[in-house]
Amino acid sequence: MALPTSREGPTGQMLSAAKTPAPAHGPERREWTEMSELTHAPAQRRSIGGQLLGGSQLVLGAILAVLCIAISIAAPQFYSEPNIIAILRQCALVLIVASGMTMLIITAEVDLSVGASLAFVGCIGMAVLNSTHSLTLGMLAALAFAGGVGLFNGLVVTRLRVNSLIATIGTMMMLQGGVYLFTREAVQNHNRLAIFTDLGAGYVGAVPVPVILAALIFAVAYVTLRFTTLGRYLYAVGANEKAVRLSGLRSERLKLFGFVVTGLCVGVAGMILSSLMNAGQPTAGRGFELTVIAAVILGGTSLLGGRGSLFGTLLGVLVLKVIDNGIIILSWNQDLQMVVPGIVIILATYLDIIRNKANVR
Amino acid sequence: MSLASTASAKAQPSMLARLFARQELALLVCLVLVLVFFSATVENFLSVRNMTNVLGQASLALTAGIGCAIVFISGEVDISIGSLLATIALPLIIIMNDTNSLLLGVSAALLFGLIIGAVNGYLTAYAGINSLIVTLGTMFIMRGGVYLYTGQRAISDDAALDSFIALSDGRLFNIIPYSAVIAIVLLAAFGYMMQHRPFGRQIYAVGGNQEVARLAGYDVRRVKFICFIISSLLATVAGIILAARVGSAQHTAGLNFEFQVVAATVLGGVSLAGGIGSLTGMALGVLILQFLSNGLRGLGLPTEWQLVITGIIIIAAVAVDEAKRRRANGG
Numbered sequence: 183m184a185l186p187t188s189r190e191g192p193t194g195q196m197l198s199a200a201k202t203p204a205p206a207h208g209p210e211r212r213e214w215t216e217m218s219e220l221t222h223a224p225a226q227r228r229s230i231g232g233q234l235l236g237g238s239q240l241v242l243g244a245i246l247a248v249l250c251i252a253i254s255i256a257a258p259q260f261y262s263e264p265n266i267i268a269i270l271r272q273c274a275l276v277l278i279v280a281s282g283m284t285m286l287i288i289t290a291e292v293d294l295s296v297g298a299s300l301a302f303v304g305c306i307g308m309a310v311l312n313s314t315h316s317l318t319l320g321m322l323a324a325l326a327f328a329g330g331v332g333l334f335n336g337l338v339v340t341r342l343r344v345n346s347l348i349a350t351i352g353t354m355m356m357l358q359g360g361v362y363l364f365t366r367e368a369v370q371n372h373n374r375l376a377i378f379t380d381l382g383a384g385y386v387g388a389v390p391v392p393v394i395l396a397a398l399i400f401a402v403a404y405v406t407l408r409f410t411t412l413g414r415y416l417y418a419v420g421a422n423e424k425a426v427r428l429s430g431l432r433s434e435r436l437k438l439f440g441f442v443v444t445g446l447c448v449g450v451a452g453m454i455l456s457s458l459m460n461a462g463q464p465t466a467g468r469g470f471e472l473t474v475i476a477a478v479i480l481g482g483t484s485l486l487g488g489r490g491s492l493f494g495t496l497l498g499v500l501v502l503k504v505i506d507n508g509i510i511i512l513s514w515n516q517d518l519q520m521v522v523p524g525i526v527i528i529l530a531t532y533l534d535i536i537r538n539k540a541n542v543r
Numbered sequence: 544m545s546l547a548s549t550a551s552a553k554a555q556p557s558m559l560a561r562l563f564a565r566q567e568l569a570l571l572v573c574l575v576l577v578l579v580f581f582s583a584t585v586e587n588f589l590s591v592r593n594m595t596n597v598l599g600q601a602s603l604a605l606t607a608g609i610g611c612a613i614v615f616i617s618g619e620v621d622i623s624i625g626s627l628l629a630t631i632a633l634p635l636i637i638i639m640n641d642t643n644s645l646l647l648g649v650s651a652a653l654l655f656g657l658i659i660g661a662v663n664g665y666l667t668a669y670a671g672i673n674s675l676i677v678t679l680g681t682m683f684i685m686r687g688g689v690y691l692y693t694g695q696r697a698i699s700d701d702a703a704l705d706s707f708i709a710l711s712d713g714r715l716f717n718i719i720p721y722s723a724v725i726a727i728v729l730l731a732a733f734g735y736m737m738q739h740r741p742f743g744r745q746i747y748a749v750g751g752n753q754e755v756a757r758l759a760g761y762d763v764r765r766v767k768f769i770c771f772i773i774s775s776l777l778a779t780v781a782g783i784i785l786a787a788r789v790g791s792a793q794h795t796a797g798l799n800f801e802f803q804v805v806a807a808t809v810l811g812g813v814s815l816a817g818g819i820g821s822l823t824g825m826a827l828g829v830l831i832l833q834f835l836s837n838g839l840r841g842l843g844l845p846t847e848w849q850l851v852i853t854g855i856i857i858i859a860a861v862a863v864d865e866a867k868r869r870r871a872n873g874g
Contacts, residue, residue, distance in 0.1 A: 338858055338862070342858070342861075342862035342865065342866070343862070343865040343866075343869070344858055344861045344862050344865060345809075345815050345816075345861065347620075347805075347815060348809050348815070348857060348858070348861050349858055349861070351802050351805060351806055351857070352806070352853075352854040352855070352857040352858040353854060353858075354802070354854070355802070355806070355850045355851070355853055355854030355857070356850070356851045356854035356855060358847075358850050359846075359847040359848060359849070359850030359851035359854070360847070360851055362845075363845070363847050363848070363851070472679060472682075472683070475679070476679065479676055479679075485673055485676070486673075515691055517687050517690035517691040517695070519687070520683050520684075520686055520687025520690065521683065521684050521688055521691065522687075523683055524679075524680040524681065524683030524684035525680065525684060527676060527679065527680045527683075528666060528672065528676065528677060531672050531673070531676050532666070532670055532672055535670065535671050535672060
């Protein structure tokens with residue numbers, strides 16, 4: 183698989199995965215065995231993909247552990263139940279969209295329009311909810327709109343062959359402008375349906391509803407990527423699209439799938455966000471796309487495609503949100519919430535590269 | 544691609560070089576169409592005043608676009624330029640307020656830009672981190688740093704030096720805004736470098752095929768490193784012009800600026816894949832978008848429509864370009 187440093191295409195490794203979707207030698211296979219792998223002889227380290235993955239996740243796990251320990255020493259209330267629930271709730275929104283985005287980036291595409299789409303979806307969902315008094319219809323409208331945005335992005339990228347970075351910058355501009363044409367101010371919640379409020383603020387037992395939704399979506403995405411043929415194909419198309427096409431698969435459809443799934447995830451997240459804010463805010467979601475992509479990249483998923491895992495994304499989201507939370511409970515200046523993630527992304531990627539170099543030698 | 548461009552610089556144009564020429568011609572036709580359409584529908588659109596005003600407004604994106612295009616051509620991306628605009632305004636304004644010297648303020652800003660470019664370039668070229676990740680990171684760091692330092696308040700330009708204010712409203716021969724003059728001079732200089740100097744050809748070679756460039760004896764890392772420094776320095780110049788225009792260092796300065804510049808650059812036919820495109824194309828891309836937004840405002844459309852239409856045009860332009868390229872390669 184392609185090293186992050188090189189621009190060349192990947193080696194034939196994914197080719198075999200594309201032809202025979204046997205789960206024996208896949209990248210994610212390694213994540214559970216990384217500990218033993220590290221302690222054993224280098225002779226075992228043959229799967230480069232597994233190596234890279236195990237490495238970045240180990241580094242990330244260590245960073246997360248150090249962060250948690252350091253923050254809890256400095257501020258013991260870090261481990262209180264309300265704080266942990268607050269962190270999880272913060273993670274939920276990002277994790278939902280990051281689950282879709284991980285699949286998409288694994289296919290070597292990216293979607294920068296998710297932040298703008300998040301705001302628009304919230305407004306549309308809220309408007310439909312207001313006029314129909316039905317959460318189901320509001321949710322369906324949100325999903326249809328967000329899925330439609332994903333479909334549009336996917337069609338532009340796969341049919342018109344526009345680079346996804348540019349295509350989704352274009353969509354982002356259209357959505358940012360479009361949401362203000364749709365509504366100049368926040369769409370207020372007129373009905374106050376209890377079930378809608380629960381979507382963002384409710385609990386099942388001790389667990390917030392958004393966390394449960396995030397866990398569900400994460401689980402489905404995880405199973406899809408790790409255990410299904412479809413997941414295998416998504417890796418394959420990102421690693422070597424040509425090989426995938428030559429082996430008879432429709433690579434465009436796989437990429438389209440990635441875009442639509444990302445869109446649908448935005449639909450769910452948008453409704454949760456508007457429930458939390460009790461309104462559809464046209465200004466919501468600024469910079470959200472960058473947080474999501476940062477979490478995915480931090481989790482070791484390569485922008486070049488074909489490499490990465492949802493488990494890493496989960497760690498990435500946790501690291502970013504624990505940092506956010508730490509800055510708040512240590513009552514540091516909240517503007518650090520922008521600086522620190524920037525440093526962490528670069529540092530984590532760099533450590534990953536150093537570790538790869540050490541292994542290659 | 545790189546070979547074709549090298550050839551075009553030396554002797555008769557190769558087929559690919561002619562293809563590039565056609566692309567710029569197509570952009571020029573688009574620009575003329577935009578001008579014709581709005582001059583027919585908007586009053587005073589073609590007036591000297593309006594034309595030069597648009598040039599002045601375009602100078603920011605033109606200046607930063609040169610750097611953006613050069614980094615693209617070298618096969619990398621730089622999305623930190625928006626945050627850079629806000630960052631370098633701090634040393635500029637603060638030092639000018641302290642010393643009353645434009646020269647010292649501008650030098651401090653350029654030094655800052657140089658350091659940031661060196662950091663981006665080092666992390667990308669020498670540490671080997673993907674440039675999108677590096678510049679995404681420095682974008683966060685710089686924006687957060689500006690928020691931290693200013694406490695989200697603007698720092699006003701108390702020195703109010705005449706020479707600095709002239710950057711925003713001064714005009715050469717009372718016609719062309721100084722900011723546009725700066726942009727055009729820089730465009731000409733870097734355009735000459737890209738097409739006729741060995742270093743420019745090296746950038747094309749590195750972006751076209753890194754491996755071949757390396758085997759040909761070029762120092763790929765050094766070339767990329769310098770490209771990032773050029774990009775940051777040019778964004779610094781854009782930031783200085785912006786600070787003069789708003790008369791302060793704003794923590795929100797240049798938000799989404801990187802996306803506008805990237806969009807215009809790509810519209811101008813500069814490929815994200817590296818090795819393809821020209822500064823002329825980039826400049827035409829910037830001008831098309833700028834005149835379009837000016838004309839739409841003249842028609843009385845709300846600014847939101849400008850965003851929507853710009854988005855559509857960018858996607859359409861790249862799609863058409865891609866279709867053309869595929870047809871050229873296929874047949």
